[in-house]
Amino acid sequence: MPFNLLVLSCLAYVAVLFSVAFLAERRAAMGRIGWLRSPMIYTLSLSIYCTAWTFYGAVGYAARSGLEFVTIYLGPTLVFVGWWLLLRKLVAIGRQQRVTSIADLISSRFGKSNFLGVVVTLLAVVAATPYIALQLQSVTLSFGVFASGTPEGWALPDRDSTAIWVAGGLALFTILFGTRNLDAKEQHHGVVLAIAVEAVVKLVALLAVGVFVVWGLAGGPVELFQRIEASPIADWELQPGRWAGLLFVSGAAVICLPRMFQVMIVEDGEERHMARASWAFPLYLLLMSLFIVPIAVIGLERMPEGANPDMFMLTLPLAEGQGALAMLAFLGGFSSATSMVIVESIALATMVSNHVVMPIWLKLRPKAAMSGDVRRIVILSRRLAIVAVLTLGYLYYRLSGGSAALAAIGLIAFVGVAQVLPVLVGGLYWRGATKTGAAAGLVTGFAVWIYTLYLPSFGPGAALSVAVFEQGPGGIGWLRPQALFGVAGADPLLHSLVWSLALNTAAFCIVSLFTFPGPVERMQGVAFVNVFDAEGGGPQGWARGRAEPEALLVMTQRILGNEAALALFATEARTQGKDGYLPDATPDFVAGLERRLAGSVGAATAHAMISQIVGRATVSVEDLMAVANETAQIMEYSAQLETQREELTRTARQLREANEKLTQLSVQKDAFLSQISHELRTPMTSIRAFSEILTEGDLPPEMVANYGRIIHEEAIRLTRLLDDLLDLSVLENGSVQLNLGLANIQQLIDRALASASHTRPERVFVIHRDLPSENLFVRTDADRLVQVFINLISNARKYCDAAAPELKITVRQKSGRVSVDFADNGSGIPKQSQAIIFEKFARLTDQTRAGGAGLGLAICREVMANLGGTITYLPGQGGAAFRVMLPLRLEQKAA
């Protein structure tokens, strides 16, 4: 098979992946999630457990140590078959606490401690680096197999350049689809679907090679059975310690590996999906393992002495002249490697940005949470982290020379991530587990693993000197890395596994027993351990009423983006029975908001940011006890009483608001009456006075003309006032005749801007518009709509008090509705006035008497109601801002 054909099909495959991811993202963006979030896709996405290590390495493993390789897949099988024990709880917590990574889970459980987040992140990065290097190595090796076997005399391609191309391409894909959005709980629809496709490709490839080997080369299952009996691996040696140890460590790894945690909990944790995956994922693993032994046996039988058994998947079909099959196998291996690297780097990048970059950034610029664009920083740091992780993997590959057998590297990483397991399980089931205990356990396990397995894996004399290996550091014999405490002669992997986990668990438990958890820790402990008892409940840590909702909104906008933040606040306001965008900052709401933010930037960072606004980082233990007592008392009342009280409170709040509004209105009405009499009297007085003068006669003609003009102007002013009043009453009665037609928003705004420019023409306004987005045709009453626009623009011209006034007009279209935002950069409208500006005769200040009697916004509101739309005040936009919403197509009867 020509080598360039291989490269070409490889590129074509990558192009297909890109388009799959792109289409999935587009579909999700249009809100049609549907089967993108199905148990089937979920199960397939879990298959990133099977990396190139499985695809190529398992055959080599089987050729070297017989059936031992199945432990790597049997451990996860037990964990998934027993999902009711552990995974179900993990999924529930992941959903409730909006966990973004395994580091976030640990940090969140132990009082949102960032130190633990950093330790787990570090551990994950150290363990993943060789694993990523392994993937690059396997892709490079498989390219090498094709290149060396070609009759055209292709030289072996430069290994380093292959690896660097692969790493670069993966970084590009991951950045494109892994860091598109920040909100919605770290879900990446495109990536997940691409991975599901890759899962199918690698399964089909492995099965195809397997079927070819069993029926094409071995002559059927019965014949195969005899060949296995006759092969060099017919008599495998089971080492009981390794067998049990590997079962355990692979089971631990499937829970703790950052990439598995990402697809299992973060991307789409749902019990329904987990139930399906509980048997479907073990089935997938079974199918992946089914043909490993046959391929190894036939490979050993047919391939020349000394051939690398790790590459039998490719070399066997090639040697038998099955070019197409080899190509399929190559794509399978390529899929396994790429999907692992993509998800692993997303998971690691999330951890690095949430637990390392963001806390440092917040510490350096504590005020930045309110002013800077946090989203940009987070996304940028994630992109950089992805590049950094892949660069680390590439460097490890270069430095290690890619020589070690594939299986060894994978197992070292497994033991590393398994260090998280004691703390994870302890945190989920034991309320007494403390932060200090967790830190002690993690650091101990991490250190022992590094010393006894990671560093020795580079070989004697590389990272640790030969002397340390043989006599121990400084000649202390019982500290020899592979014979800790004098336990010599054990299998190095098993030795490290037992000691690291034993010391880890011991430190975790003993230190936990002797330390006292902080208040936040205790609350999180309850929320995690009793996750099924109180759905979303538990005592909340935020005191009532300290936070200013507008400040919370501004901060939320920086993280979730404008639209999402406004929608979130509006929903909350509605459930509290209030209008507008600003709910009361109840403890429940603040706690919920914190969890929502945690879904984007991690628990520790979200907690730190919220406490900047609420002004208090912790509650005291006494507070906690008070809350607990109160909760216990409340539980004594019947649930009915509870709901009734809630309803009463809500009604009372609504009544209070209505009452406030009425009082204000009555005051305003009085004010208006004097206002309107004033408005009517001023022109009347001048009309009367001048007409009296005129009737006296004997005036020069130019004075007559002048007085006549004044009378005329005053009469016009009167008429305009009466017109407005009349207009308003017609609109309010709903008896208005609408003149529907198609109109272009851009032209309407042009018209409105031209007309409004007569208001205070001496002020120079800078207008920001986005013309292409305004090019929208709506079916509505154009004249009425322009009236609203003119009013809003003139208001901005009248009342915007900025020295260099600006007006920003934004048009958006969303699900059949058009929204037009008008935002200026003045000082805005104070919160207490926001409720009344749409009432009749409401004029906040009299600083600029620019005509009109405060009817403008009231008319606007009535016009919009008649056009089937709304007009609302948008808080938190850095000035006065109004949003006009109208339907794209207004039907005749809508009014």
Added chain:
Amino acid sequence: MKRARSPLFLKRGSYRKRRLRDGARMLPVFGLFLLLLPILWAPAETEATDTARDGLYLFAVWFGLVVVAALLAPGLAEETSGDEGEER
């Protein structure tokens, strides 16, 4: 606290559901036992060949676990989606 208020005896349907959960909890324990069993007969470097036979045994246990998990899964998923209250 919740425990104390739940009735001592359950209706037949709820009883079955509880036992289904128990089964789901036991399954990995049985699985672990069966998968550790080869240690007992300890395939070692002997004259007898055992890779093929042991392979058949392991894959049979594996497939059995998949089948049992598949039988349990619908009942468990259905239960989690609703009626916690009916049990009490």
